[in-house]
Amino acid sequence: MDGVAQWFLWLHQAHGANFTIFYDAFDSARFLRGIGTTIRLAVVSIVASILVGILGAWLQSHPSRTVRWPVTTYIQFFRNTPPLVQMYFFYFALGPALGTALGSSTPPLGNFAWAVIALSFYGAAFNIEIFRAGLEAVPRATLEAAESMGLSPRQVFLHVVFPLALRFSLPALTSNVINLAKTTSLAYAIAVPETLFVANQIWSDSINVLEMMVSLLIVYNLMVGVIVAAAHWLERRLRMPGYIQ
Amino acid sequence: MKDFGRIPAWGVAAVGVGAVLFISVAHAMATAATDQLGIWQQVWGWTPLILFGPPGVLGGMTLNILISFLAMVIGTMTGVLLGILQLAPAQIVRRTAWGMTQFFRNSPWLVLLFFAMLLLPFELRFGGLRVPVPDWLKATLGLALPVMANLSEVTRGAIRSIPEGQWESCEALGLTRFQTYSRVILPQCVKRMMPPWMNWYALLTMATPLVSIVGVSDAVALTRDALAASGRSDLLIPMYLWLLLWFGLYCYPIALWTQRMERRFAVIS
Numbered sequence: 001m002d003g004v005a006q007w008f009l010w011l012h013q014a015h016g017a018n019f020t021i022f023y024d025a026f027d028s029a030r031f032l033r034g035i036g037t038t039i040r041l042a043v044v045s046i047v048a049s050i051l052v053g054i055l056g057a058w059l060q061s062h063p064s065r066t067v068r069w070p071v072t073t074y075i076q077f078f079r080n081t082p083p084l085v086q087m088y089f090f091y092f093a094l095g096p097a098l099g100t101a102l103g104s105s106t107p108p109l110g111n112f113a114w115a116v117i118a119l120s121f122y123g124a125a126f127n128i129e130i131f132r133a134g135l136e137a138v139p140r141a142t143l144e145a146a147e148s149m150g151l152s153p154r155q156v157f158l159h160v161v162f163p164l165a166l167r168f169s170l171p172a173l174t175s176n177v178i179n180l181a182k183t184t185s186l187a188y189a190i191a192v193p194e195t196l197f198v199a200n201q202i203w204s205d206s207i208n209v210l211e212m213m214v215s216l217l218i219v220y221n222l223m224v225g226v227i228v229a230a231a232h233w234l235e236r237r238l239r240m241p242g243y244i245q
Numbered sequence: 246m247k248d249f250g251r252i253p254a255w256g257v258a259a260v261g262v263g264a265v266l267f268i269s270v271a272h273a274m275a276t277a278a279t280d281q282l283g284i285w286q287q288v289w290g291w292t293p294l295i296l297f298g299p300p301g302v303l304g305g306m307t308l309n310i311l312i313s314f315l316a317m318v319i320g321t322m323t324g325v326l327l328g329i330l331q332l333a334p335a336q337i338v339r340r341t342a343w344g345m346t347q348f349f350r351n352s353p354w355l356v357l358l359f360f361a362m363l364l365l366p367f368e369l370r371f372g373g374l375r376v377p378v379p380d381w382l383k384a385t386l387g388l389a390l391p392v393m394a395n396l397s398e399v400t401r402g403a404i405r406s407i408p409e410g411q412w413e414s415c416e417a418l419g420l421t422r423f424q425t426y427s428r429v430i431l432p433q434c435v436k437r438m439m440p441p442w443m444n445w446y447a448l449l450t451m452a453t454p455l456v457s458i459v460g461v462s463d464a465v466a467l468t469r470d471a472l473a474a475s476g477r478s479d480l481l482i483p484m485y486l487w488l489l490l491w492f493g494l495y496c497y498p499i500a501l502w503t504q505r506m507e508r509r510f511a512v513i514s
Contacts, residue, residue, distance in 0.1 A: 084455055085454055085485065093484075182352070196359070203363075224351040
């Protein structure tokens with residue numbers, strides 16, 4: 001037993017603060033697995049929501065109304081309904097229906113996959129608007145200047161519009177990514193063994209609600225801290241002197 | 246009969262097959278239609294329960310809205326105070342208020358909800374008087390925590406957007422700090438805070454279904470009970486869509502109104 005474990009064992013015996021996750025091998029293993037699941041859930045959902053967001057923003061800039069209309073409906077639907085009910089709808093309603101449609105007796109997708117799908121669609125609804133706002137923030141004069149330099153539409157997009165729009169949308173994107181990372185805790189409701197779920201198991205077994213609650217809040221705050229640090233690093237890397245602060 | 250004889254055999258067969266197909270499709274459609282009707286009647290039948298809860302009991306979407314109102318009132322009062330404290334002259338107060346704001350802002354709603362449900366007392370004692378604290382009230386306090394933290398940031402931003410000259414004028418007039426806030430600064434903040442405040446109200450309303458996870462009989466919990474009671478798998482999709490639609494009907498107009506307000510109050514720089 002190492003020093004940290006001994007110290008927490010002492011803390012438990014001397015003061016009653018029972019942080020089992022630091023000295024009990026079983027509890028610490030499942031807590032770490034829970035954090036791992038949360039991280040996987042967050043990373044996959046964030047990447048997927050950004051991809052769907054880019055696709056949606058591209059479709060929304062389409063001249064045809066029949067293309068734009070479904071995208072707008074999707075955005076308004078997912079932005080104005082509770083994310084928990086969306087997750088229930090995906091897992092409890094669409095899940096069995098997909099199984100019936102495919103004619104399989106076992107469900108084709110597990111709860112982790114449905115959680116990823118629900119979270120990605122929820123996050124993407126916000127990302128589309130963020131990317132669209134970024135694209136619209138590129139000044140017309142800049143586009144005209146690029147055109148008058150003789151760049152083709154493709155070159156204008158790749159070398160002028162995209163780099164600027166990315167920088168414009170970065171702050172709003174960061175806050176949405178943080179929000180999505182926190183929303184992964186909703187997967188608790190469909191029994192995905194993420195951090196909150198395993199914490200609940202641990203406090204039910206070891207009767208240490210307060211200690212687990214403190215650990216849980218620290219874990220989530222650290223996770224948000226890492227995302228904020230990464231976003232700041234990216235912002236500094238992408239900084240264009242004299243253009244955007 | 247002569248004419249009939251001219252009609253080739255495949256023609257008769259085709260008409261026969263066509264008729265059989267038509268009848269079977271019509272039959273299938275009719276069955277489907279009665280099934281559809283059945284589904285709709287089921288969904289419609291459960292609607293009063295989902296919206297208003299069981300007769301005489303606080304529950305359903307009414308409870309969702311009640312929780313959202315209460316949590317918003319508590320969250321606004323504490324949030325504005327915390328936002329002001331973030332700009333207090335004493336550094337220790339400023340730092341503490343900032344730390345609390347960040348801590349509750351960075352924690353997931355559901356975790357804070359568990360936090361309140363498990364750590365708040367189930368009854369209050371005033372001397373010999375015992376007052377039970379209902380679960381939904383504890384859930385309301387849990388949901389008020391993230392609202393408080395986010396409105397604290399909104400308040401801080403609004404106060405800092407008021408030009409420095411306003412503060413200096415107040416000082417020149419000899420107003421106390423309390424008078425400066427209550428008579429000059431905060432009234433000017435209200436307009437700027439309105440759109441984000443409404444946005445947070447909509448987000449809070451969409452977070453109220455979380456209380457169903459901790460055992461409060463809100464619209465979502467009752468929908469799941471109804472689905473379990475009816476035991477029909479063909480109701481799953483319509484019922485969840487119906488529930489989503491009711492929340493959308495409540496939250497979408499708020500979103501539209503917020504957008505309109507944002508455009509109207511937009512500061513032209």
